[in-house]
Amino acid sequence: MRTPNEAERFIRECYPKGLPLYKRTELKKELLSHILDKADFLMETGKSEEESILEAVRNMGDPSKIRQSFGKIYRFERLPAVIAFIVLSAICAIAFFTGFILFSADTTSDYPTVYHYFISAAFVGSIIFMYIYGYRKKKAYLLLSVTVYMFINLLTFLFSSGIFQSVSIGIMVMFCALLKIPERVTDTTIMFSDAESIVDLAAYLTLAIMLILFFAGLVSTVTVFTESGRKKCPKKIRKKKPLILYFSLIFSLVILSSVLFYFTAQEYSFMNNNIMTGSISRIISAKKGRDAYEELTSGMSATDVGIILREYGFREYEKSDGAYYLPDLEPGYSMPDSKVFIIEDTSYTYRDLYNDTVIILNFKDNKLSFKQVYLYNNRTLALGLWRNEDTAKCYENYLTLKEGDSREDVLKKFPSSVAFLETAYYDFESDTEILNFHSAYEDRNDYSINARISPSFCFVEGKLMLSEITGYGEDRIYNYKELGLNLKK
Amino acid sequence: MSLKKDISRNNMSLMVLSVLEKEDLYGYQMIYYLESLSSGVFKFNEGTLYPILHALEKDGCVTSYWNVIEDSRPRKYYHITDTGIKLLKESKKEWEEYVGAVNAVLCGGVLNAYT
Numbered sequence: 001m002r003t004p005n006e007a008e009r010f011i012r013e014c015y016p017k018g019l020p021l022y023k024r025t026e027l028k029k030e031l032l033s034h035i036l037d038k039a040d041f042l043m044e045t046g047k048s049e050e051e052s053i054l055e056a057v058r059n060m061g062d063p064s065k066i067r068q069s070f071g072k073i074y075r076f077e078r079l080p081a082v083i084a085f086i087v088l089s090a091i092c093a094i095a096f097f098t099g100f101i102l103f104s105a106d107t108t109s110d111y112p113t114v115y116h117y118f119i120s121a122a123f124v125g126s127i128i129f130m131y132i133y134g135y136r137k138k139k140a141y142l143l144l145s146v147t148v149y150m151f152i153n154l155l156t157f158l159f160s161s162g163i164f165q166s167v168s169i170g171i172m173v174m175f176c177a178l179l180k181i182p183e184r185v186t187d188t189t190i191m192f193s194d195a196e197s198i199v200d201l202a203a204y205l206t207l208a209i210m211l212i213l214f215f216a217g218l219v220s221t222v223t224v225f226t227e228s229g230r231k232k233c234p235k236k237i238r239k240k241k242p243l244i245l246y247f248s249l250i251f252s253l254v255i256l257s258s259v260l261f262y263f264t265a266q267e268y269s270f271m272n273n274n275i276m277t278g279s280i281s282r283i284i285s286a287k288k289g290r291d292a293y294e295e296l297t298s299g300m301s302a303t304d305v306g307i308i309l310r311e312y313g314f315r316e317y318e319k320s321d322g323a324y325y326l327p328d329l330e331p332g333y334s335m336p337d338s339k340v341f342i343i344e345d346t347s348y349t350y351r352d353l354y355n356d357t358v359i360i361l362n363f364k365d366n367k368l369s370f371k372q373v374y375l376y377n378n379r380t381l382a383l384g385l386w387r388n389e390d391t392a393k394c395y396e397n398y399l400t401l402k403e404g405d406s407r408e409d410v411l412k413k414f415p416s417s418v419a420f421l422e423t424a425y426y427d428f429e430s431d432t433e434i435l436n437f438h439s440a441y442e443d444r445n446d447y448s449i450n451a452r453i454s455p456s457f458c459f460v461e462g463k464l465m466l467s468e469i470t471g472y473g474e475d476r477i478y479n480y481k482e483l484g485l486n487l488k489k
Numbered sequence: 490m491s492l493k494k495d496i497s498r499n500n501m502s503l504m505v506l507s508v509l510e511k512e513d514l515y516g517y518q519m520i521y522y523l524e525s526l527s528s529g530v531f532k533f534n535e536g537t538l539y540p541i542l543h544a545l546e547k548d549g550c551v552t553s554y555w556n557v558i559e560d561s562r563p564r565k566y567y568h569i570t571d572t573g574i575k576l577l578k579e580s581k582k583e584w585e586e587y588v589g590a591v592n593a594v595l596c597g598g599v600l601n602a603y604t
Contacts, residue, residue: 030516065537
């Protein structure tokens, strides 16, 4: 006799949630055997096969009550699935955040795309695999998929992929930033001696977390699919409702993430519009760069400047050495007495240089006469806030500028909440100070207000003399010599 | 609630162990025996037997094995263990004490009514 649908349905309803595969198979065999025995007996009394099966199933009783009874008996066996589900959810939450970092931080290579396809293929492949082999539990599919995901992550870490380290560091960045680790880095003798060790620590901590999650996932996967052994569970946990525990965990994660995000965004708002796109190295670099820059005052000796900057982790570069990549538009660099200090790339990548913090200084008679800081971030010179929604305001303010406005007035109209100071330099030849502000956003197609504006201001004796408005993208023009206000769009 | 139903529900484990004491049985057989031995008094939803069997197995009172007799479907037989036998003895004793006590009360009640 083939397995009747009614019997199948009944048996399926008898399974408690999360019951391991081997137990289900056995239970099915046992209950089916009973139903068919009963049906055989009823058929002998003259009933039809269909009637007999229906009656046999009816005689079995209420499947929900049977399910509840089995649920109580097999709560131990269900525990790994519940744990796996919780672990999986935690991993998914992390993956959700790291996904942002992964695809926004490293836009310069094809690795994220390849990585993405590879992960997707692994997910889909594992789901198909499990479906073919007949285990139809969504939780189990997810568990296996994420275990594979973790495995790939570990592999990429071991092979020193910059991408994975970016992801792993990204996970730790909020924690480190919340604890204000960059500010606490003062004593060079302790473990957290410099930015690099923090990044390393973050990476290794993340590696440890990944390893734990991977092995937890692996053990859970093996347990769920093969049920190699019954897990013992303390009574306290047994009595708790797993679903309530699960939702509490997820809820706590969401709250924690929100709090972390709020505080870190507040603390490091000078950095970029999106803290998640910055790795901890960038934050450290930017923070140190800013602090160092603020300590430098006009007239300091070159020796003192060198001491201060080295304390902050900078090292001096020969022009031909490491600073070759500085764009031509940084005039301070091209001056005869300029020195370039760089916090060397503290991050993971050897490919890109945009994580450096560069301070360019000029000395006259061995006295500091000009300073300039660049905080490289995604190949953008950045200092201050960069907020999309403020672009319009920036533009409005720009239109109100009048020739002869004082430097203070101009700066008031371009506070850090509106535009960041992109470059600043002093033109010694013309004895003028030039400030380039930037308030823009990349790759946005709404140009209704001619959105990308990069005003430059020239002050002679503190009075606005030079200004320029440019186009966007490749069309941006940096013409510092053009005098007067040019409001052409 | 029916007293018979209540008694059968609360003492299913005892009755299952009792029928298993004589020979190894599979679920359907047990239902049959229980109904026959009780002359049809203990009738219950057949599916409820299995959680009881599984619970007994989990507690180590019974063990199970699959047996396939030729031209027949596979059946899961249950075998009572030493633990099960011990439990059965204790439960029987408790049951006899309980029944004795109930009888004493019932009979005493009847006697009192006539004295």
